[in-house]
Structure formats: C-alpha cells, structure tokens
Amino acid sequence: MMDNENKLAVLAKIGRLLNDAGVTWAVGASLLLFFMRRVDDFHDIDIMTADGDALRVRDILLPLGAMEPPQPNPGYKTRHFMEFVINGVEIDVIAGFVITRDGVDYDCPFGPESIAGYTQVNGVRIPLQSPADWRRYYELMGRPEKATLLDPRGNKNEGDI
Numbered sequence: 001m002m003d004n005e006n007k008l009a010v011l012a013k014i015g016r017l018l019n020d021a022g023v024t025w026a027v028g029a030s031l032l033l034f035f036m037r038r039v040d041d042f043h044d045i046d047i048m049t050a051d052g053d054a055l056r057v058r059d060i061l062l063p064l065g066a067m068e069p070p071q072p073n074p075g076y077k078t079r080h081f082m083e084f085v086i087n088g089v090e091i092d093v094i095a096g097f098v099i100t101r102d103g104v105d106y107d108c109p110f111g112p113e114s115i116a117g118y119t120q121v122n123g124v125r126i127p128l129q130s131p132a133d134w135r136r137y138y139e140l141m142g143r144p145e146k147a148t149l150l151d152p153r154g155n156k157n158e159g160d161i
Contacts, residue, residue, distance in 0.1 A: 068085065
C-alpha cells in the first residue's frame with residue numbers, strides 16, 4: 001500500500017493543474033474523511049467535478065497516467081466516471097453523480113456551491129466538498145458506517161473542515 005505522503009503529492013500535482021485550468025472541483029469520499037481527521041488513511045483520491053468540466057479534467061489527467069477501462073456498476077448512473085492510475089495512485093473522477101437505490105435514481109449535482117472549504121497540500125489549495133453532501137451520498141449508497149463519520153462532533157471547529 002502506498003503511503004499517504006505519496007498520495008498527497010499526487011493530489012497536489014493534480015490540484016495545481018486543475019486550479020490553473022479554472023476547473024470547478026473538490027475532493028470527496030474517504031479523502032474528505034481524512035482531511036476532516038475522521039479516518040487515518042484513504043485508499044484513493046475521489047475528485048468531484050462539474051459536468052461541464054469532466055472532459056477537460058480527463059484531458060488534463062491523461063498525460064499524467066493511465067486511464068482504466070470502464071467497469072459499470074448498477075448502483076450508479078453517473079454521467080462521467082473515469083478511473084486513472086497516476087504514479088501508482090488510483091484517481092476517480094466523478095461528474096454528474098447519480099446513485100441508484102431501490103430502483104430510484106438520486107441526482108447528486110456538483111457545482112461551486114458544493115465546496116465547503118479548503119485545505120493546503122504541498123502549497124496547493126485543495127477544495128473540499130460539503131460533508132453534508134457526502135453524508136447523504138453514503139446513506140444512499142447503504143454505507144451508514146461512513147455516513148456516521150460525517151456527523152458533527154462536539155465542539156470541534158468544523159468551519160475549517
């Protein structure tokens with residue numbers, strides 16, 4: 001397993017390129033939980049982006065590593081889901097996120113209003129998606145243990161995520 005420092009170095013490299021290109025994006029899923037100090041590790045990097053930026057993100061990431069072949073999952077009808085491996089790190093790019101549960105499609109739109117805060121990684125500003133959004137997504141995905149990690153905790157300052 002690759003250590004977090006290497007994964008974060010890849011994130012910083014990608015973040016700088018996306019920021020320079022003016023892409024609307026944010027990290028979510030386990031990396032969001034990591035930045036919120038709710039977990040000690042994360043497996044991959046999940047990048048949420050606006051529908052209109054999905055193909056630009058693909059074009060930015062392609063020179064950095066390999067794009068994996070699609071592996072459809074019946075639990076999702078996401079309009080753009082791309083998997084990359086960059087310097088040994090798995091990167092998922094998600095735009096037009098749609099979760100299917102009990103035969104119902106739940107649209108999970110992403111835009112500038114979905115960004116709840118920022119963190120710095122190796123001097124690069126990294127946008128963080130709303131924890132409330134991810135709490136809802138985890139509930140819809142049937143992952144209550146992850147959703148619970150996003151519950152507000154005591155007197156911690158949640159403003160800086």
